[in-house]
Amino acid sequence: xxxxxxxxxxxxxxxxxxxxxxxxxxxxxQMLIYIEAMVILNSVLxxxxxxxRPEEAFTLFxxxxxxxxxxxxxxxxxxxxxxxxxxxxxxxxxxxxxxKHEGHEKYFFMFYTxxxxxxxxxxxxxxxxxxxxxxxxxxxxxxxxxxxxLSREAILASRTYFYYMIGGAAFAFIGMIFILTYGTTLDFxxxxxxxxxxxGDKTDVILLVYVLCFxxxxxxxxxxxxxxxxxxxxxxxxxxxxxxxxxxxxxxxAFTVMRVTYYSFGTDILRGTWAQYTVMILVIITIVYGxxxxxxxxxxxxxxxxxxxxNLSYILFGVVIMTPMGLKGALGHMLFHAVMKICSFFCAxxxxxxxxxxxxxxxxxxxxxxxxxxxxxxxSGMALMGVPxxxxxxxxxxxxxxxxxxxxxxxxxxxxxLLISALLTAIYMLTISVRAFFPGKDFDYSTLRGIEDxxxxxxxxxxxxxxxxxxxxxxxxxxxTMLDEVVAVLK
Amino acid sequence: MNGWIILPMLLPAAAGxxxxxxSFLEHLRMTKRIKENTPVIVDEGEKKNLHYLVxxxxxxxxxxxxxxAWSGERQLVLFYLMKxxxxxxxxxxxxxxxxxIVSIVxxxxxxxxxxxxKHEGEEKRFFxxYLLIYxxxxxxxxxxNLVTMxxxxxxxxxxxxxxxxxxxxxxxxxxxxxxxxxxxxxAYMGLFGIFxxxxxxxxxxxxxxxxxxxxLAEGNRGILLTAVFVMLIGFGAKAGMFPLHAWLxxxxxxxxxxxxxxxxxxxxxxxxxxxxxxxxxxxxxDFLRGTWVQTAWMTLTLLTVFMGSLLAYREPVMKKRxxxxxxxQVSYILFGLSLMTPxxxxxxxxxxVFHAFIKCCLFLTAGVFLVQCRKRxxxxxxxxxxxxxxxxxxxxxxxxxxxxxxxASGFVSKWYLAKGALEAGVGIFGWFGxxxLLVSALLTAGYLLPITMKGFFxxxxxxxxxxxxxxxxxxxxxxxxxxxxxxxxxxMPGGLLRYAGQIASACM
Numbered sequence: 001x002x003x004x005x006x007x008x009x010x011x012x013x014x015x016x017x018x019x020x021x022x023x024x025x026x027x028x029x030q031m032l033i034y035i036e037a038m039v040i041l042n043s044v045l046x047x048x049x050x051x052x053r054p055e056e057a058f059t060l061f062x063x064x065x066x067x068x069x070x071x072x073x074x075x076x077x078x079x080x081x082x083x084x085x086x087x088x089x090x091x092x093x094x095x096x097x098x099x100k101h102e103g104h105e106k107y108f109f110m111f112y113t114x115x116x117x118x119x120x121x122x123x124x125x126x127x128x129x130x131x132x133x134x135x136x137x138x139x140x141x142x143x144x145x146x147x148x149x150l151s152r153e154a155i156l157a158s159r160t161y162f163y164y165m166i167g168g169a170a171f172a173f174i175g176m177i178f179i180l181t182y183g184t185t186l187d188f189x190x191x192x193x194x195x196x197x198x199x200g201d202k203t204d205v206i207l208l209v210y211v212l213c214f215x216x217x218x219x220x221x222x223x224x225x226x227x228x229x230x231x232x233x234x235x236x237x238x239x240x241x242x243x244x245x246x247x248x249x250x251x252x253x254a255f256t257v258m259r260v261t262y263y264s265f266g267t268d269i270l271r272g273t274w275a276q277y278t279v280m281i282l283v284i285i286t287i288v289y290g291x292x293x294x295x296x297x298x299x300x301x302x303x304x305x306x307x308x309x310x311n312l313s314y315i316l317f318g319v320v321i322m323t324p325m326g327l328k329g330a331l332g333h334m335l336f337h338a339v340m341k342i343c344s345f346f347c348a349x350x351x352x353x354x355x356x357x358x359x360x361x362x363x364x365x366x367x368x369x370x371x372x373x374x375x376x377x378x379x380s381g382m383a384l385m386g387v388p389x390x391x392x393x394x395x396x397x398x399x400x401x402x403x404x405x406x407x408x409x410x411x412x413x414x415x416x417x418l419l420i421s422a423l424l425t426a427i428y429m430l431t432i433s434v435r436a437f438f439p440g441k442d443f444d445y446s447t448l449r450g451i452e453d454x455x456x457x458x459x460x461x462x463x464x465x466x467x468x469x470x471x472x473x474x475x476x477x478x479x480x481t482m483l484d485e486v487v488a489v490l491k
Numbered sequence: 492m493n494g495w496i497i498l499p500m501l502l503p504a505a506a507g508x509x510x511x512x513x514s515f516l517e518h519l520r521m522t523k524r525i526k527e528n529t530p531v532i533v534d535e536g537e538k539k540n541l542h543y544l545v546x547x548x549x550x551x552x553x554x555x556x557x558x559x560a561w562s563g564e565r566q567l568v569l570f571y572l573m574k575x576x577x578x579x580x581x582x583x584x585x586x587x588x589x590x591x592i593v594s595i596v597x598x599x600x601x602x603x604x605x606x607x608x609k610h611e612g613e614e615k616r617f618f619x620x621y622l623l624i625y626x627x628x629x630x631x632x633x634x635x636n637l638v639t640m641x642x643x644x645x646x647x648x649x650x651x652x653x654x655x656x657x658x659x660x661x662x663x664x665x666x667x668x669x670x671x672x673x674x675x676x677x678a679y680m681g682l683f684g685i686f687x688x689x690x691x692x693x694x695x696x697x698x699x700x701x702x703x704x705x706x707l708a709e710g711n712r713g714i715l716l717t718a719v720f721v722m723l724i725g726f727g728a729k730a731g732m733f734p735l736h737a738w739l740x741x742x743x744x745x746x747x748x749x750x751x752x753x754x755x756x757x758x759x760x761x762x763x764x765x766x767x768x769x770x771x772x773x774x775x776x777d778f779l780r781g782t783w784v785q786t787a788w789m790t791l792t793l794l795t796v797f798m799g800s801l802l803a804y805r806e807p808v809m810k811k812r813x814x815x816x817x818x819x820q821v822s823y824i825l826f827g828l829s830l831m832t833p834x835x836x837x838x839x840x841x842x843x844v845f846h847a848f849i850k851c852c853l854f855l856t857a858g859v860f861l862v863q864c865r866k867r868x869x870x871x872x873x874x875x876x877x878x879x880x881x882x883x884x885x886x887x888x889x890x891x892x893x894x895x896x897x898x899a900s901g902f903v904s905k906w907y908l909a910k911g912a913l914e915a916g917v918g919i920f921g922w923f924g925x926x927x928l929l930v931s932a933l934l935t936a937g938y939l940l941p942i943t944m945k946g947f948f949x950x951x952x953x954x955x956x957x958x959x960x961x962x963x964x965x966x967x968x969x970x971x972x973x974x975x976x977x978x979x980x981x982x983m984p985g986g987l988l989r990y991a992g993q994i995a996s997a998c999m
Binding site: 368382385387388394397398401403405407409415416419422423431438441474475476477480481 | 518641656675683711
């Protein structure tokens with residue numbers, strides 16, 4: 001009975017999402033209250049479930065034989081489920097204000113809410129098949145969100161997105177088939193499920209398949225050379241870019257990679273092989289590449305999107321160190337990056353919404369007009385570049401400590417890449433703040449007439465995130481104690 | 492009683508933040524007013540109150556700091572940043588020395604700025620950041636482990652950047668960004684080293700002699716040495732060491748003069764402190780002595796010493812010349828540290844103290860030339876001694892001290908640096924180092940003394956007014972005090988010498 005709740009938290013948002021266009025709401029307000037109530041209810045259920053973790057698995061339905069869609073909650077899944085459930089209500093609240101003038105709200109919120117359920121489905125998957133199923137579904141339900149404005153640019157972007165996702169899923173599928181053939185089970189087991197007797201002398205094939213599978217799942221994480229869809233998808237409304245393209249969707253990619261690396265293939269067979277080096281090189285390239293592109297980019301949201309590309313590969317870097325400490329670092333950055341990047345995206349959104357400025361060179365002097373937003377933006381920038389005292393430093397520290405601990409020469413190069421990327425982050429984030437607060441001596445403020453900070457619905461989430469960056473930055477002990485427990489099963 | 496450590500950091504920080512908030516609110520009101528086309532009124536009385544407030548906070552903090560530092564050992568774990576890594580403060584001999592220098596310079600330049608900043612505007616913001624930097628510097632000096640020090644090291648960059656940006660011109664903004672990016676680059680290189688030290692040292696807490704774990708380090712010497720070298724280059728950025736020195740001549744001169752004075756006098760010493768702490772208190776000199784890291788480090792510092800002096804010699808703009816001089820002089824200190832002998836380290840510590848006072852004094856003097864005489868370039872300062880004899884005498888004494896002419900202070904420190912070099916057993920560097928220092932001293936005389944000569948002896952054809960116009964007392968007294976310190980410490984170096992000697996012998 002306890003296990004039923006896993007099905008409920010996955011299906012409830014889907015169901016309530018589908019009902020949004022069907023229910024006869026009297027006015028916009030009623031609809032918003034309904035949506036927020038449902039999202040909060042679901043988040044509360046998720047946290048209730050995390051407090052009181054169901055031990056047994058729950059099977060939703062069977063395809064055939066031992067192929068089934070089933071749920072089970074373990075440590076790794078709890079982290080991911082907890083993260084998205086904490087963020088969704090806040091992001092929804094922000095979206096209410098932001099979407100006021102965008103049109104087609106009903107459909108927007110329908111897909112937005114459904115995505116919540118699908119993401120939780122991935123977090124709770126018991127085996128690789130279920131995860132694959134929700135992984136595909138996630139691509140489909142988020143497609144309309146990118147298309148939302150129906151402009152030519154948006155349609156092109158969604159097409160790119162779709163092609164990348166389908167391609168990625170195909171590679172992931174190959175991995176799944178090999179796990180089915182050479183593994184003892186499809187379930188996620190800490191340490192991996194590969195049956196060495198079955199593999200025999202075909203280790204290299206398995207490694208090749210791992211690399212393919214890794215690349216397939218990493219398409220969602222926008223790893224180089226599959227990263228160009230993410231900045232293009234920045235054409236979507238900001239709540240989508242912030243929550244889905246900085247957290248839910250892209251981190252699903254990272255989460256699935258964690259699953260296949262640590263729970264399906266197993267790190268013992270991978271560590272020290274050419275497969276590890278190949279994926280690590282790709283990841284290191286992405287870390288630097290994303291930052292460099294961010295530096296070159298003048299469109300505000302696209303710059304943040306490139307920054308996401310780079311930061312997501314921090315997470316992947318932690319994963320491909322292939323030690324429990326590496327996974328811990330990766331999870332830490334997954335959590336903290338979520339907070340930092342949503343916050344900076346929301347700031348960008350607030351600026352676009354209130355000032356109508358989309359490019360960085362248009363932001364001169366806005367710091368005086370929207371002081372709260374720009375102060376919070378500066379804090380998030382500092383957190384991203386890893387100023388001690390904010391959360392970015394902690395996650396970077398853990399990643400680097402894991403890399404040094406692993407005594408892998410390529411991982412040392414990765415540490416250097418992390419720091420180069422931090423420097424580039426400082427450049428592309430802080431130049432924005434300097435521009436906004438120090439526009440030059442004879443700047444004419446009258447050109448910015450009537451621009452001011454947004455209302456509480458937008459500010460609330462910004463302030464909560466800014467506070468979270470400080471709290472995690474100054475007192476990270478409890479979070480990492482929890483993560484220690486999560487990765488303890490791998491030892 | 493350990494809790495007292497935190498008080499001298501909190502007081503200026505709180506006052507600084509209060510000033511910044513109030514300045515920011517004022518700005519918001521002003522932008523609104525511009526919209527309504529009403530003129531902005533500057534209240535003189537309010538300005539005076541501001542000066543009283545800042546003066547009192549500075550004085551109280553300085554007294555508190557000195558008292559905290561010199562009244563015995565104190566330590567305090569504030570909280571745990573991560574598991575096993577606390578934010579930990581510990582007052583030890585080095586911290587005591589640094590914090591005292593910082594306080595003297597800070598108070599002197601602070602009182603000077605009351606008068607000076609009338610010419611620059613935005614006083615509230617300036618003093619807000621001024622106090623904030625003071626508190627960060629105190630915290631850095633009192634830091635008891637590498638991570639705590641790194642935390643305040645990065646904060647220092649962030650809070651001192653606005654001083655460089657102060658006048659808001661395009662040049663200042665570019666210089667500010669340059670400062671930020673060089674410092675960040677340096678800080679991250681330092682962090683790279685810290686990651687490795689965290690793994691290979693038994694603790695990141697500062698212990699004289701270091702705490703490198705020989706069992707872990709065995710077999711990983713190559714990577715560990717590389718990491719330490721990267722760290723040296725990184726922290727060297729803040730100290731203006733080649734190759735990351737280029738920000739210094741751009742950023743220091745563009746700030747208001749009291750800010751340049753503290754940037755050049757003490758903020759660059761944050762880099763020195765970072766290197767000193769990581770080499771002498773975490774890694775330990777035994778590990779580095781005789782390795783390629785030491786050789787490379789010595790080469791870089793000597794290169795910087797020579798290059799800085801040469802560039803200063805060729806530079807016509809007064810404040811820029813002083814900034815290049817800082818590049819050169821701080822590398823004297825780093826050269827002393829790179830030799831890794833007690834005498835050289837004593838010399839380095841002494842030079843840290845003397846250079847702080849001297850350079851601060853020189854920059855404050857240059858500030859007077861700038862606002863009182865409207866003269867930027869050194870060759871315009873003809874006959875200045877006729878108008879401001881006291882000021883120019885101060886300048887001359889400070890210059891003599893920097894060149895190292897006995898009995899002024901620079902002589903003592905350079906003597907120990909040279910002695911240390913000869914004793915260090917570093918082969919060719921043993922005599923080559925002192926030779927470079929000597930050449931650089933000649934160049935120093937070449938770029939500082941012409942101002943004195945032209946100032947007192949303008950020559951026959953120059954038209955110079957003989958009218959006395961000494962700067963206001965508020966500016967002259969701090970300069971005088973610093974110049975006197977620069978000379979007197981050279982005549983009576985005994986106590987300081989013993990103190991530095993003790994620190995050095997404890998580390999070796």
